[in-house]
Amino acid sequence: xxxxxxxxxASLQDVASYVGVSTSLASFVLxxxxxxxxxxxxxxxxxxxxxxxLNYQPNIFAKSLREGKSRVIGxxxxxxxxxxxxxxxxxxxxxxxxxxxxxxxxxxxxxxxxAENQISRLLSRGVDGLVFVPCxxxxxxxxxxxxxxxxxxxxxxxxxxxHCNYVSLNNKEVSRSAVLELLNNGFSHPGIIAYDTxxxxxxxxxxxxxxxxxxxGKESEISVISIKESSLRSSMPEVLERFIESGVDSVLFATNxxxxxxxxxxxxxxICVPDKLGVIGFDGGQAFELFNxxxxxxxxxxxxMAKKVIEIIMDEINHGSRMIHQIEMQxxxxxxxxxxxxx
Amino acid sequence: xxxxxxxxxASLQDVASYVGVSTSLASFVLxxxxxxxxxxxxxxxxxxxxxxxLNYQPNIFAKSLREGKSRVIGxxxxxxxxxxxxxxxxxxxxxxxxxxxxxxxxxxxxxxxxAENQISRLLSRGVDGLVFVPCxxxxxxxxxxxxxxxxxxxxxxxxxxxHCNYVSLNNKEVSRSAVLELLNNGFSHPGIIAYDTxxxxxxxxxxxxxxxxxxxGKESEISVISIKESSLRSSMPEVLERFIESGVDSVLFATNxxxxxxxxxxxxxxICVPDKLGVIGFDGGQAFELFNxxxxxxxxxxxxMAKKVIEIIMDEINHGSRMIHQIEMQxxxxxxxxxxxxx
DNA sequence: CTGAAAGCGCTAACAC
DNA sequence: GTGTTAGCGCTTTCAG
Numbered sequence: 001x002x003x004x005x006x007x008x009x010a011s012l013q014d015v016a017s018y019v020g021v022s023t024s025l026a027s028f029v030l031x032x033x034x035x036x037x038x039x040x041x042x043x044x045x046x047x048x049x050x051x052x053x054l055n056y057q058p059n060i061f062a063k064s065l066r067e068g069k070s071r072v073i074g075x076x077x078x079x080x081x082x083x084x085x086x087x088x089x090x091x092x093x094x095x096x097x098x099x100x101x102x103x104x105x106x107x108x109x110x111x112x113x114x115a116e117n118q119i120s121r122l123l124s125r126g127v128d129g130l131v132f133v134p135c136x137x138x139x140x141x142x143x144x145x146x147x148x149x150x151x152x153x154x155x156x157x158x159x160x161x162x163h164c165n166y167v168s169l170n171n172k173e174v175s176r177s178a179v180l181e182l183l184n185n186g187f188s189h190p191g192i193i194a195y196d197t198x199x200x201x202x203x204x205x206x207x208x209x210x211x212x213x214x215x216x217g218k219e220s221e222i223s224v225i226s227i228k229e230s231s232l233r234s235s236m237p238e239v240l241e242r243f244i245e246s247g248v249d250s251v252l253f254a255t256n257x258x259x260x261x262x263x264x265x266x267x268x269x270x271i272c273v274p275d276k277l278g279v280i281g282f283d284g285g286q287a288f289e290l291f292n293x294x295x296x297x298x299x300x301x302x303x304x305m306a307k308k309v310i311e312i313i314m315d316e317i318n319h320g321s322r323m324i325h326q327i328e329m330q331x332x333x334x335x336x337x338x339x340x341x342x343x
Numbered sequence: 344x345x346x347x348x349x350x351x352x353a354s355l356q357d358v359a360s361y362v363g364v365s366t367s368l369a370s371f372v373l374x375x376x377x378x379x380x381x382x383x384x385x386x387x388x389x390x391x392x393x394x395x396x397l398n399y400q401p402n403i404f405a406k407s408l409r410e411g412k413s414r415v416i417g418x419x420x421x422x423x424x425x426x427x428x429x430x431x432x433x434x435x436x437x438x439x440x441x442x443x444x445x446x447x448x449x450x451x452x453x454x455x456x457x458a459e460n461q462i463s464r465l466l467s468r469g470v471d472g473l474v475f476v477p478c479x480x481x482x483x484x485x486x487x488x489x490x491x492x493x494x495x496x497x498x499x500x501x502x503x504x505x506h507c508n509y510v511s512l513n514n515k516e517v518s519r520s521a522v523l524e525l526l527n528n529g530f531s532h533p534g535i536i537a538y539d540t541x542x543x544x545x546x547x548x549x550x551x552x553x554x555x556x557x558x559x560g561k562e563s564e565i566s567v568i569s570i571k572e573s574s575l576r577s578s579m580p581e582v583l584e585r586f587i588e589s590g591v592d593s594v595l596f597a598t599n600x601x602x603x604x605x606x607x608x609x610x611x612x613x614i615c616v617p618d619k620l621g622v623i624g625f626d627g628g629q630a631f632e633l634f635n636x637x638x639x640x641x642x643x644x645x646x647x648m649a650k651k652v653i654e655i656i657m658d659e660i661n662h663g664s665r666m667i668h669q670i671e672m673q674x675x676x677x678x679x680x681x682x683x684x685x686x
Numbered sequence: 687c688t689g690a691a692a693g694c695g696c697t698a699a700c701a702c
Numbered sequence: 703g704t705g706t707t708a709g710c711g712c713t714t715t716c717a718g
Binding site: 061093124125290 | 400401402403404405407408413422423424425426429430432433436440445446447448449450464466467468469603604606607610628629630631632633634635
């Protein structure tokens with residue numbers, strides 16, 4: 001059993017007096033600094049076994065109070081029940097755990113004032129650092145955190161005008177490649193359905209689309225539709241309709257949720273994929289595998305992103321912020337054969 | 344701004360000396376116990392505004408150290424990236440936040456020794472209580488926690504032989520109803536695909552199936568297949584094959600994951616639903632909406648379960664465990680018209 | 687090599 | 703009504 005059910009928690013004092021030494025000596029030894037202080041082997045053994053015997057568990061509050069750090073980081077993301085973010089959460093959790101850190105998660109629901117509240121709650125919880133998936137209008141919140149000196153890393157999104165650590169996708173490039181993929185596979189008029197937001201990652205995804213269109217001599221056929229996140233489901237039917245009527249023959253969906261909702265709508269209305277409409281989604285997931293035909297999608301390296309985020313935040317926590325890390329991870333395009341119109 | 348970026352944290356001492364009073368007075372007032380100690384209105388105002396002015400943020404570690412509690416609860420579930428659990432997580436988070444509590448989440452991956460490690464890690468983090476989705480062979484872990492007196496509530500599953508709080512589904516009844524639903528809708532030979540585990544909730548789901556079969560005079564046609572969770576994907580094709588060959592014409596899938604994987608397999612092999620095979624899944628979710636036809640499923644009252652769990656754990660934390668709460672929430676069957684064979 | 691003691695920031699019993 | 707003070711359990715400087 002990893003925790004002893006019987007006895008009450010013993011304090012450092014208990015261990016020390018059990019062995020007959022001072023608390024300082026016990027503290028040194030139990031923190032592995034015994035040799036550093038040239039404590040005798042014999043003493044070290046005695047103290048360690050006493051600790052085991054008494055089921056000594058250091059009081060983490062006393063430790064945090066004294067040391068001024070908690071070994072906890074706070075993560076604010078959009079919504080932990082969203083598959084993309086819950087996968088990310090799991091990876092973050094695993095990475096943090098490996099380094100002896102725990103995580104407080106909270107959801108912003110893409111509401112900047114909610115996000116700000118969550119952050120201040122986390123801060124008052126004494127987290128050592130923050131990982132933040134910022135939402136629209138979160139600039140001031142990010143600046144405020146930066147000016148406290150508390151380590152922070154933005155995730156998935158970033159603000160180009162703010163000098164702050166971030167880990168995101170190479171949105172523009174990967175979205176550009178996705179559109180070129182469509183064009184190379186027999187589609188002549190791709191469109192993109194994105195969120196109506198000023199957030200840079202979305203702009204980048206749209207910019208990537210536009211860049212591919214321009215470079216393919218299709219500047220005049222650029223077809224972008226941006227939807228408010230709140231009306232995603234309700235406006236999807238009309239949006240798809242409008243696209244098809246205007247001659248769009250394939251679509252890049254700019255997020256995981258957009259993809260899911262669009263596919264649901266496509267299924268419902270009996271729009272044939274890829275004959276009537278080619279699609280490329282964002283992020284894979286079991287869900288898509290239930291769709292009539294396998295679809296192509298942009299895959300984010302979630303595990304790597306999480307690893308990188310934790311690395312950066314750890315670095316800042318342990319060594320102070322010596323440099324800004326701004327990382328764009330490379331997304332992959334997972335191509336499904338059946339999503340091609342012409343082989 | 345909810346947190347002041349400029350100044351360093353002021354301590355209670357800072358506030359007190361700023362106003363020219365003692366820390367105890369400041370402490371009383373700032374904890375809302377001013378009137379209780381008959382502090383003058385004027386003093387209360389002075390202290391409160393000083394606190395605001397100095398951007399006083401109570402040091403939570405000192406508070407926790409002194410009070411012996413953290414206002415944090417630990418939650419160990421199977422895997423936070425699993426849609427069912429991430430939805431639950433979100434609800435738990437919201438409920439806890441409303442009561443001023445934060446949550447540490449961790450994933451057991453259905454591995455009892457991992458679960459035990461997570462629990463002991465959470466305990467050493469000083470959580471005030473635990474919510475645990477136990478896995479197979481977690482009995483000793485649960486007993487160990489119980490014997491420490493630390494509040495604990497089991498979630499989704501329980502051990503009939505252990506006297507412990509839990510919140511679960513009325514598995515037997517709802518599964519029985521689901522099977523009766525199939526029988527009432529033109530299917531004559533339902534089977535069930537479940538996990539091969541000794542956990543009671545799974546036994547109950549199977550028992551519900553069996554009960555419905557018996558009461559419908561189909562005891563001899565009872566068809567149960569249990570799969571190891573680890574080989575879910577790999578054994579699904581063969582399992583479905585075997586069912587169909589043996590004359591099974593409809594299936595109840597005993598968990599969300601089983602449903603998803605089975606539907607993927609059904610789609611892949613072109614098995615026609617509901618003509619060739621009727622289905623009832625467990626837990627809804629966007630994913631299922633991408634499947635060819637709408638399917639019926641058993642819906643768990645996730646939000647209510649979360650609410651109840653938090654209520655119980657709060658009650659234990661605040662008032663000690665005066666009684667054991669063992670709650671079976673009522674599941675609903677969401678019927679989709681197109682899942683009937685005969686109208 | 688080991689011990690004494692200060693102090694992290696807070697609460698609350700007790701004193702006045 | 704308000705102040706004094708004793709810890710909560712731990713780390714770490716400084717003495718010896």
